[in-house]
Amino acid sequence: MTTGAWKGHINGILYGIQFDPALDDTVVNRVADGVVGGMYPGDRAVTLDAVNEALRSSGPLNDVMETPHSEESIRDFLGKLAAALAARA
Known part of the structure; x- marks a missing residue:
């Protein structure tokens, strides 16, 4: 996945959490459920790939x-989200 591709997914996730005061397990589960439920672009596997690419990035x-x-x-948060998405396989 190219940098531009995973950045787009991550920006979509960040947009969805920008007003959450804490990135706790409730937010992790809400976003993971949203990914699985189609509220974010891409399916679970594509989003999980994007999250893992982001976590490998040094920028x-x-x-x-x-x-x-x-x-x-x-x-x-993204590490917890990756685990939550992997568990929903």
């Missing part, structure tokens, strides 16, 4: 879609 993840969350909290 900032919120450089286009800024959120009040730190880079560390976004990466932690």
Whole structure:
């Protein structure tokens, strides 16, 4: 998956969590359910691939879609989201 492709998926996820004060398990499950339910572009496998590509990236993840969350909290959230998406296989 190209950088532009995974960035688009990640930006969509960040857009959906930008107003959540904490990126807790409730938010993880809401986003994972939304991915499985078709509320985000791409299916579960495509989104999981995008999340894993993002986590392997050394660059900032919120450089286009800024959120009040730190880079560390976004990466932690995406790690939990990847696990949640993998569990829904």
